[in-house]
Amino acid sequence: MGFDHVLFIEASQNTQLEELQKEIAKKLQLSSDAGQQDIFNALKTKNIVLLLDNIWEPVNLVRLGIINPYMSDNGSSKAYKYKVMFTTRSEDVCARMEASKRIKVECMEPDEAWVLFKHNVNLAVIESDEKFKKIARQVMNKCGGLPLALQVVGKAMSNRNTIQEWEDILSSLKNSGTEVVQGVQESLLPILKFSYDNLPRNIHECFLCASILQWLRKDDLLELWMGLSLIGDFVNLQQAYGKARHIFKNLEESCLLQYSSDDDNVRLHDVIYEMAVWIASDCGINMNKWIVKEYDKFPDEIASINAENWRFANRVIISGKVELLPILTHQCSDLLCLMITDIHNLENIPGGFFIQMPNLTYLDLSGTPIEELPKSIKCLVNLQYLNISSTEISSLPKELKYLKKLQYLLCRDTKLGKTQRVTHVMCVQEIDLFHFLILSTSNMVSDA
Known part of the structure; x- marks a missing residue:
């Protein structure tokens, strides 16, 4: 039809402008860091059609790098074929995008x-x-x-x-x-919940974790499933990966998840995500059962926002720009999983932070700049999984010996030296760990 480029771009509920730019740059075979001006230069004398699928908010086409169709190299007026088509569930988006023609997609006959x-x-x-x-x-x-x-x-x-x-x-x-x-x-x-009910019961929780935490890579999800005891009865990691692949295959065949080999991430339909959140909240009855929050403003004190709801939570997952963790004054007896990850402004963990979490089994502190674990770590007597990868921790506290149920310790890319590793392999033997993983930057030091 005379177009130089036909660009089909899939968006989703939380897609950022930069992500759309990356997808367009990839379609145009530009560098991965190409921005607005690069895309503009590549398209300004071309006939294009841009297809944006499933947008939830208006997209600024100028900031995206899509050109003014009537401007040529020398600024003279010249009309290029220029079409933008998009799908959305919001008529407000149509209005704010100034759509010249709207087509309502009816249900199938x-x-x-x-x-x-x-x-x-x-x-x-x-x-x-x-x-x-x-x-x-x-x-x-x-x-x-x-x-x-x-x-x-x-x-x-x-x-x-x-x-x-x-x-x-x-x-x-x-x-x-x-x-x-x-x-x-x-x-x-x-x-849609029927499809969830139809899954083997042992992978219900696997589906919820993969759906609600869809930004995790496939390998990260495997570790999460292992740490939450959702994958069991394996002799070594290779067998665990095999079980995980079987679970992924089951979820893909049920049309509940998709796996992208390009970035190693999980993909799913926005409605499937909403269903997972709905199911995780006991079908909307307990909205604080899973607390998942990314703080994108700075500074942000969690204690002043939702710490009160932690007492009702089973899972708490937080990331983003955070300086302070809350001082918990109430018992969080239901809290089993706590993930405080990829927070680059968090300097330390309050001394008594873990005292109110007697039943915590899974703790992920990876990607934070903390330099040490507080002594209150000894209160986590039911902890089975601890991840301190990509932190500034250089030594492990002796209080770890109280964690009698600890099965997994992950510490990739830390400052732990060889002496420290040897010392705490001995410590591990004393507390009778079932599985013990200490990971360096590129290889596994111990897998017992």
């Missing part, structure tokens, strides 16, 4: 929906009997013509081979009391 649904189920099974086909159509109707629901529910049903199983699922969907209505998230989530 029943016949179209049936074709997509059959593509994702075991077709031979549902076409083997008219009663089977009738029940399958009823299940399909509960998806309300939404492609994502049709795909996810269809995949979840692909291994159900009896009429009784399908009737049970249909009854479950009917009892949820919801019909999918386009644009109504609340009605879609219970339907």
